[in-house]
Amino acid sequence: MPHPIRRLCLSLLLVLSAHVAHAAGDVLRVAVLSASPPVSYIDGNGKLAGFNIDIAHALCEAMEVRCELRVSTLDKVVDAVAAGEYDIAVVSLLATPERRRKVLFSKPYYRSTSVWFAPAKTAPETPGVRVAAVRGSAQAAYAQARGWTVVPMHSHDEMSQALASAAADAALVPMLTALALRQHPAVAGLGLTTTVLADAALSGDVCISIAPQHPALRTRVDAAIDRIKRDGRYDRINTQHLPFKLQ
Amino acid sequence: MPLPQRLNRAHWPAGTFFALLAGLFGALFAGIVAWLAADQYGVLQTTESLRLKTIPQTLEYQRLARNLEVLRREGERVLHGDDAAARQQALFVVSLVASHPRLLEDERARALAGETEEFLSGMARGTHFDAAEQAHWERLSTRLTLLADDISVDGVNLANADLEQMSAAIQSGRYKLAVALLLAGVFLTVLLWLIRRHFIRPLQHIDRALSQLQPMGPPPALPASSMEEFQAIEGAIGQLHEAMRDSELTREDLERLATTDALTGLHNRRHFMHMAHGEVERAHRYGRPVAVGLADLDLFKRVNDTHGHAAGDAVLQVFAAILRETLRQTDWVCRYGGEEFAFAFPETTPTEAQALVERLRRRLAELDIAIGEGKRVRITLSIGLADASACPLEAALRQADEALYRAKTQGRNMTVLAGSDAGDEAEIDAEAEPVAPRS
Numbered sequence: 001m002p003h004p005i006r007r008l009c010l011s012l013l014l015v016l017s018a019h020v021a022h023a024a025g026d027v028l029r030v031a032v033l034s035a036s037p038p039v040s041y042i043d044g045n046g047k048l049a050g051f052n053i054d055i056a057h058a059l060c061e062a063m064e065v066r067c068e069l070r071v072s073t074l075d076k077v078v079d080a081v082a083a084g085e086y087d088i089a090v091v092s093l094l095a096t097p098e099r100r101r102k103v104l105f106s107k108p109y110y111r112s113t114s115v116w117f118a119p120a121k122t123a124p125e126t127p128g129v130r131v132a133a134v135r136g137s138a139q140a141a142y143a144q145a146r147g148w149t150v151v152p153m154h155s156h157d158e159m160s161q162a163l164a165s166a167a168a169d170a171a172l173v174p175m176l177t178a179l180a181l182r183q184h185p186a187v188a189g190l191g192l193t194t195t196v197l198a199d200a201a202l203s204g205d206v207c208i209s210i211a212p213q214h215p216a217l218r219t220r221v222d223a224a225i226d227r228i229k230r231d232g233r234y235d236r237i238n239t240q241h242l243p244f245k246l247q
Numbered sequence: 248m249p250l251p252q253r254l255n256r257a258h259w260p261a262g263t264f265f266a267l268l269a270g271l272f273g274a275l276f277a278g279i280v281a282w283l284a285a286d287q288y289g290v291l292q293t294t295e296s297l298r299l300k301t302i303p304q305t306l307e308y309q310r311l312a313r314n315l316e317v318l319r320r321e322g323e324r325v326l327h328g329d330d331a332a333a334r335q336q337a338l339f340v341v342s343l344v345a346s347h348p349r350l351l352e353d354e355r356a357r358a359l360a361g362e363t364e365e366f367l368s369g370m371a372r373g374t375h376f377d378a379a380e381q382a383h384w385e386r387l388s389t390r391l392t393l394l395a396d397d398i399s400v401d402g403v404n405l406a407n408a409d410l411e412q413m414s415a416a417i418q419s420g421r422y423k424l425a426v427a428l429l430l431a432g433v434f435l436t437v438l439l440w441l442i443r444r445h446f447i448r449p450l451q452h453i454d455r456a457l458s459q460l461q462p463m464g465p466p467p468a469l470p471a472s473s474m475e476e477f478q479a480i481e482g483a484i485g486q487l488h489e490a491m492r493d494s495e496l497t498r499e500d501l502e503r504l505a506t507t508d509a510l511t512g513l514h515n516r517r518h519f520m521h522m523a524h525g526e527v528e529r530a531h532r533y534g535r536p537v538a539v540g541l542a543d544l545d546l547f548k549r550v551n552d553t554h555g556h557a558a559g560d561a562v563l564q565v566f567a568a569i570l571r572e573t574l575r576q577t578d579w580v581c582r583y584g585g586e587e588f589a590f591a592f593p594e595t596t597p598t599e600a601q602a603l604v605e606r607l608r609r610r611l612a613e614l615d616i617a618i619g620e621g622k623r624v625r626i627t628l629s630i631g632l633a634d635a636s637a638c639p640l641e642a643a644l645r646q647a648d649e650a651l652y653r654a655k656t657q658g659r660n661m662t663v664l665a666g667s668d669a670g671d672e673a674e675i676d677a678e679a680e681p682v683a684p685r686s
Contacts, residue, residue, distance in 0.1 A: 111347070111348045111349060113343070113346060113347065113348065115343075175343050178339070178343075179336075179339070179340070179343070182335070182336055182339055183332070183336055188332055194339050194342065196342055196343060196346040198346055198348070198351075203348060204348075226299070226303065229303060229306060230302060230303065230306070235306075235310070243317065243321070243340050244313075244314050244317040244321075244340060244343065244344045245310035245311075245313045245314045245317065246310070247307060247310050247311065247314070247347065247349035247350075
């Protein structure tokens with residue numbers, strides 16, 4: 001074989017192998033929360049667990065990519081995804097118009113409502129009521145917009161303490177978080193009641209957020225959602241973590 | 248060739264004809280393929296819709312049905328839970344499910360879930376739970392299960408519309424395929440018929456016409472063909488027939504010119520020699536008799552000198568006519584030289600030949616020959632005969648020549664048989680003036 005051709009073949013081979021290596025090493029950076037039971041939390045073994053964690057793994061399997069789960073917080077995750085620090089975020093984000101301006105959203109993987117969690121006499125519009133809401137959450141944005149006094153929380157985990165210590169009179173949380181919060185030992189004895197709030201700003205489509213730098217990823221995530229819903233993985237995960245079917 | 252009639256007939260170039268036919272079939276086939284493809288596309292579309300839309304919807308219906316069961320299960324917990332916390336949690340789940348947007352979208356589910364939540368909330372607030380309430384819950388419970396069944400079945404039935412649509416498309420595809428096959432069959436039959444009618448049969452006619460083509464036969468009878476190429480061949484066959492007939496006529500003319508003497512119409516010497524050779528050889532081979540002879544018009548030169556060559560020619564022509572009348576079909580005669588004639592008599596002994604030529608001699612001697620301008624002459628004939636059954640033609644002719652010479656020397660107007668002592672005495676007509684020559 002003449003030298004130029006051999007060199008060409010060799011370089012082609014190198015390029016190809018490099019490409020394959022890159023494809024194999026293609027890791028999706030997935031943002032998740034760690035203090036939002038029962039969807040995302042650290043279990044007794046110190047490992048990430050919950051509905052969203054399993055969904056994230058299932059989606060990565062369906063997309064046939066290796067995923068690296070990275071813990072973030074609700075107040076930072078949207079901007080981080082927007083900045084491309086994460087490729088996707090499997091955080092139960094309501095697809096609000098404000099967030100849509102920053103990141104791409106997949107098709108909804110379920111629909112959510114919010115829950116007002118407070119003593120029976122404390123209705124949502126009671127003047128002067130201090131409402132605990134997680135920083136960066138749609139609930140916090142809603143409370144602020146309504147002019148309520150917001151007690152900002154770092155995570156849903158902190159809420160039980162805030163309620164127990166009377167740092168807050170009420171909590172405004174997503175429906176799945178409310179499931180865990182209600183049962184937290186610290187608040188179980190407070191005799192708080194729950195009211196489902198179906199206001200448009202507090203309910204609706206929950207989506208995977210995708211870095212706007214990777215628009216092609218959205219199609220793959222959508223297809224993966226369809227796939228895990230069709231092949232039953234979604235329902236199994238749902239049943240494992242939650243007492244009813246997400247829709 | 249009836250050319251004008253040809254021009255009036257339909258005529259197609261075969262290439263154009265078949266290109267048109269192929270184009271027609273191609274268009275037909277493409278149409279059918281498109282027709283079938285439309286159905287297949289429909290099936291694919293429906294399959295895609297079934298996979299991407301209907302099945303996910305069905306699964307959503309199943310989840311809704313399952314949530315109705317969740318309402319029932321959690322309701323049981325609200326009513327019969329171990330402790331207050333568990334009962335409150337169960338009631339919370341009930342309220343979450345009952346206020347979920349998806350459930351609210353379904354009228355039946357919304358009404359029943361609302362009723363259930365209301366009942367359970369009342370129970371949780373501490374309304375007395377007695378047998379009547381238990382019966383009420385059992386009815387609610389049954390209705391929840393029944394509605395779950397209904398919604399579950401509704402979800403499955405969503406696929407029915409798609410399946411029916413698909414089945415209809417496949418059925419229609421089957422019909423279309425049958426029609427397509429039928430059309431292809433009809434087209435093929437028509438094509439074969441056209442090929443047979445316009446190609447094979449004209450070819451068969453041409454083959455027959457060519458094999459039966461005779462130069463002097465009737466012109467080839469070819470039925471009208473519709474293809475230009477065949478019409479050209481048919482025309483060419485007609486022309487070929489004409490050319491063959493022309494050349495045959497020419498050949499016959501040439502043969503006659505080559506074998507006959509122009510003045511008398513008798514065979515010429517060359518042709519006679521050729522034929523006489525054949526007769527002599529045949530006679531030798533089969534041991535049959537054959538006789539030859541030479542004859543010379545007596546004093547013919549004098550007729551020429553006295554009355555001119557035209558008169559001489561007339562005499563020769565009259566003599567030739569007498570020859571033709573007197574001799575038999577099988578006898579050969581030719582103008583051997585100026586006024587000299589040769590004979591060959593197949594199957595004839597010299598004696599029989601002598602009788603024959605004697606008749607000839609006498610007829611000539613008795614005839615007044617008109618030579619124009621009202622003049623008539625008489626002329627006599629001297630003949631030498633020889634037997635050729637045992638010697639070559641040339642030798643026999645030599646003998647006949649010697650016999651002729653003897654006839655001349657012995658007074659003319661007589662027949663001398665070679666090998667005999669003397670010839671028959673001629674009957675001389677002394678009144679044969681003005682030309683009764685005697686040399």
